[in-house]
Amino acid sequence: MSTxxxxxxxxxTGLPSxxxxxxxxxxxxxxxxGGHNVEILDGDVVRTNLSKGLGFSKEDxxxxxxxxxxxxxxxxxxxxxxxxxxxxxxRNIRDELREQIGDFVEVFVNCPVxxxxxxxxxxxxxxxxxxxxxxxxxxxDPYEEPLNPEVxxxxxxxxxxxxxxxxxxxxxxxxxxxxxxxxTGDDAYTQEEEEKVKKRxxxxxxx
Amino acid sequence: MSTxxxxxxxxxTGLPSxxxxxxxxxxxxxxxxGGHNVEILDGDVVRTNLSKGLGFSKEDxxxxxxxxxxxxxxxxxxxxxxxxxxxxxxRNIRDELREQIGDFVEVFVNCPVxxxxxxxxxxxxxxxxxxxxxxxxxxxDPYEEPLNPEVxxxxxxxxxxxxxxxxxxxxxxxxxxxxxxxxTGDDAYTQEEEEKVKKRxxxxxxx
Numbered sequence: 001m002s003t004x005x006x007x008x009x010x011x012x013t014g015l016p017s018x019x020x021x022x023x024x025x026x027x028x029x030x031x032x033x034g035g036h037n038v039e040i041l042d043g044d045v046v047r048t049n050l051s052k053g054l055g056f057s058k059e060d061x062x063x064x065x066x067x068x069x070x071x072x073x074x075x076x077x078x079x080x081x082x083x084x085x086x087x088x089x090x091r092n093i094r095d096e097l098r099e100q101i102g103d104f105v106e107v108f109v110n111c112p113v114x115x116x117x118x119x120x121x122x123x124x125x126x127x128x129x130x131x132x133x134x135x136x137x138x139x140x141d142p143y144e145e146p147l148n149p150e151v152x153x154x155x156x157x158x159x160x161x162x163x164x165x166x167x168x169x170x171x172x173x174x175x176x177x178x179x180x181x182x183x184t185g186d187d188a189y190t191q192e193e194e195e196k197v198k199k200r201x202x203x204x205x206x207x
Numbered sequence: 208m209s210t211x212x213x214x215x216x217x218x219x220t221g222l223p224s225x226x227x228x229x230x231x232x233x234x235x236x237x238x239x240x241g242g243h244n245v246e247i248l249d250g251d252v253v254r255t256n257l258s259k260g261l262g263f264s265k266e267d268x269x270x271x272x273x274x275x276x277x278x279x280x281x282x283x284x285x286x287x288x289x290x291x292x293x294x295x296x297x298r299n300i301r302d303e304l305r306e307q308i309g310d311f312v313e314v315f316v317n318c319p320v321x322x323x324x325x326x327x328x329x330x331x332x333x334x335x336x337x338x339x340x341x342x343x344x345x346x347x348d349p350y351e352e353p354l355n356p357e358v359x360x361x362x363x364x365x366x367x368x369x370x371x372x373x374x375x376x377x378x379x380x381x382x383x384x385x386x387x388x389x390x391t392g393d394d395a396y397t398q399e400e401e402e403k404v405k406k407r408x409x410x411x412x413x414x
Binding site for chain 1: 244246256257259260270273274277278281282285286287
């Protein structure tokens with residue numbers, strides 16, 4: 001009976017400072033501009049509102065990620081794009097959420113740890129390398145790369161805009177949005193209109 | 208830019224076995240039938256998925272309720288009716304959530320503790336009265352009634368259907384749904400159509 005559009009959970013995963021939050025925010029803006037409902041569940045927001053008191057042991061990390069997944073699932077099944085930008089270092093929990101949520105698009109933000117250390121957005125690598133943070137992903141704690149993510153971003157080689165387009169193209173390919181992040185709902189272009197637009201852009205030499 | 212309809216959080220509060228979950232489920236069904244997006248955040252579901260490990264001290268209860276509130280807020284601002292059916296015994300936290308969420312309808316399920324003990328849906332009053340549960344709301348832990356709830360249900364005196372109608376009427380009065388729980392969105396009746404329907408029902412002697 002609901003009139004919601006189909007949405008999905010977009011699950012960013014990658015090392016600290018790999019660029020997850022930056023891309024998540026760009027995607028959030030783009031999707032909202034396209035008329036979609038979107039929520040970002042960033043690591044810090046979640047640690048404050050859902051997981052205060054949890055630490056960084058494997059067990060606590062798993063609980064944290066499952067909680068984010070639970071909320072993403074509630075949002076996604078109601079037509080809201082849920083974007084997670086938590087590190088989520090363990091493969092089995094990400095796969096568990098994929099199974100649970102169904103509409104799940106995993107975006108692996110791949111970036112060599114050396115480059116992440118150079119960026120060190122929050123100054124945490126410095127502390128971790130000085131031995132001040134005992135369980136820091138990429139330094140003193142493991143990170144398990146996804147085996148079959150829907151999108152791989154090489155954030156040390158690509159421009160953020162190009163990475164964003166990769167994600168949007170995948171979302172379009174999977175039928176969650178039309179090209180350029182715009183809705184696939186009633187107010188989107190029909191296939192015929194899309195063709196007309198493409199032809200016009202082609203005639204004008206843009207594509 | 209979003210095309211969501213306006214929704215709200217419906218916050219049930221009351222003693223264990225007062226009838227919160229029953230009414231929450233009835234409301235859930237009714238709203239879904241009316242084409243709305245709805246999620247129930249029941250105490251047990253939440254304790255499993257968001258708050259495992261938390262106890263029943265005031266501090267832990269407050270954390271639990273704030274988490275439910277956080278999730279209700281995310282849902283509500285995206286056009287989803289979020290229904291909470293947790294006991295939520297403390298007034299100040301409920302008022303904090305009201306402030307935070309804005310679209311907040313508090314439903315006080317009022318029922319004398321003697322009647323709740325008689326019902327004892329989960330058999331917990333028996334244990335609490337035997338001293339086996341140290342912090343049990345209504346027996347060994349306080350319950351603070353709301354001072355200005357939008358709806359008061361007298362679940363020991365009313366039929367559940369009548370209680371449900373009280374809630375739906377309040378939601379209609381506040382503009383979240385049209386009469387009978389049906390949507391106020393594009394696919395709802397216009398004011399003019401509503402008038403026509405009313406006139407017809409009146410002509411036929413139904414109202």
